[in-house]
Amino acid sequence: MQDSLFGEPTGFRPLAARMRPESLDEYVGQAHLVGPGKPLRRAVEQGQLHSMILWGPPGVGKTTFARLLANVSDLSFETVSAVLSGVKDIRAVVERARDRKQSRGRDTLLFVDEVHRFNKSQQDAFLPHIEDGTFIFVGATTENPSFELNSALLSRTRVYVLKNLEDEDVLTLLNRALTSEEGFAGRLAVADDVLAVMAAASGGDARRALNILEVAADLAEPDADGNDRVSPEQLEQVMQTSLRRFDKGGDVFYDQISALHKSVRGSDPDGALYWLCRMLDGGCDPLYVARRLARIASEDIGNADPRALQLSLDAWDAQERLGSPEGELALAQAVTYLALAPKSNAVYQAFNQCMADIRQDPDHEVPVHLRNAPTKLMKSLGHGESYRYAHDEPDAFAAGEAYLPEAIHSRRYYQPVDRGLEIKLAEKRQRLDVLNAGSSRKRYS
Known part of the structure; x- marks a missing residue:
């Protein structure tokens, strides 16, 4: 049996797959693109869908959004992965789309995941079919399209930037999963402070947050009222990291961010380094810290030392390229430099x-x-x-x-x-x- 919207089996499916939204109103995040009155949402609602590139980090809803576009626009949905597919697969999709259009008058949305992994000839294979309307092309990439995609493909599409979800967005998804029939339908209890930990640990990745919740649910134990409940200790097992940066509502986590920011602003490299290490040791996503440092460089240093922003971006890039723990040394370098840089707001x-x-x-x-x-x-x-x-x-x-x-x-x-x-x-x-x-x-x- 197939799911009516996503074309997936209705047997066992991960929580993240079950919680995919079925309408734009249920889609969480990316309000700058699909919020009420925004141009992309208007285009969809007015039936003026166009080929596009969705650029953003993992877990922010690129695949989900493509499926929603097909659903609300009444298009057949086809997908190919640049990791698994070649020119032969593309040709097969083109034939199906052409046949569907000619025999049934039904248009197709072709979703190409990780489109940046296709080489030039593979990318070129899409061009004539985008131009003649064989399908609406939607490509997803985590890499900068300006560097990874052919100019010919870029000229035939519009690029939309998707952002990491805010903690409030992730909490919305987690709470929906707890109450929805597609989720736990009220059968699982999770305290607000534990949900806050999940949201912060997700790093703005909806899929990661729902995966954490799903694994934690397997460890849940009955509480005094007989309800399955996820405790902080069980969540710590799931994440395999210390939760000591959190207290009720996750306030300690945000207090530590505040302490880091104020130590840099106060030109104390030792305090700034201490709070950086406390956050990293507590399991904070290093890329979250990198984003905050870039903000601090502009907010508190600015043109008093423009190198501060570039060094922060370099540290961010090093963390993305090297990962942990190698990349974290670059964050430490940036933090100490920012602390001792001249300050201007x-x-x-x-x-x-x-x-x-x-x-x-x-x-x-x-x-x-x-x-x-x-x-x-x-x-x-x-x-x-x-x-x-x-x-x-x-x-x-x-x-x-x-x-x-x-x-x-x-x-x-x-x-x-x-x-x-x-x-x-x-x-x-x-x-x-x-x-x-x-x-x-x-x-x-």
């Missing part, structure tokens, strides 16, 4: 203030002199007129020119601090301010 404050202004201000039009003018009509409307090309000006600076809308032309967002490289940036800005003030060619008075 000027970019962080400027960004927040600018975003706040944009949300509350009217939508100011782009000044006419800054507008693009690719056609004669646009030029006749004055687009780009009197724009001053900076490279033709002394020192490549058009003194007196304006780049903000006229109504807010005097606003200042970025205020460099008197630390690190921002000392030099502040000095340069002061020199430019003097040139602007003395210019006889001011755009706005």
Whole structure:
């Protein structure tokens, strides 16, 4: 017997397979793509599905999303794996899709998992069939499509970036599994603090979280009320790691993240290294730490030392390439460097203030002199007129020119601090301010 949506046997299936959503409303995460009113969701709901590449880490719902697209768009679903399939398999899928379209008028969605593993000739095999509409092509990749996919294939598809799920998203999935008939239907009890551990341990990977829950359920024992219950000790057995970073609701875990961040901000490399090691020893996903370090580099160091962000990204890359424990030394290097780097939150404050202004201000039009003018009509409307090309000006600076809308032309967002490289940036800005003030060619008075 086959599952009506996913074409899978309805006998034993892993929990992650049973909990796949059957509608976009049940799909958890990726709100930036499929939330209400978002362009991709509108395209699906309006029957304007197009070929695409889904780029994101494992377990964020790429395969599930492809199946949902086929379901809600009433398309036949075909799938090939770049790991297991070759050109012969592609040809067979093409023939089935063509026959289905000609004999029954039914379109096909072809899902290609790990499409980056196909070589150039294999990728090229899809191109004519994407162009003539034999199928809607949906490729999934964990690698950067710009480097791993042919430009010809990229030009015929749209790339959508899927993100790691937030802990709140994972908790939604876990709670749904506990109550759903496809899951445990209320037969399994798991305390909120234990669920929080599962969510944090998943690293934003829905499949990993549901697998942890499923294995933990096998170890569950009856509690005083006769209900099967997963204890922290049983979860520790499943994860084979210490849970001492957690307490009720997982607060200790988040306290340690806070301590790490504040140690870096406070320029204490020993404190920062200590909390990094505590988190790693407690089983925290090193890539989670890497993401936090990249954020810290921009939020608390910024342009006082731009190398901090690059070093953080290098450490992230090293962790992804080397794994544990080798990659964790790169995280330690980044943490200690960030702690001793000069500090500035000027970019962080400027960004927040600018975003706040944009949300509350009217939508100011782009000044006419800054507008693009690719056609004669646009030029006749004055687009780009009197724009001053900076490279033709002394020192490549058009003194007196304006780049903000006229109504807010005097606003200042970025205020460099008197630390690190921002000392030099502040000095340069002061020199430019003097040139602007003395210019006889001011755009706005």
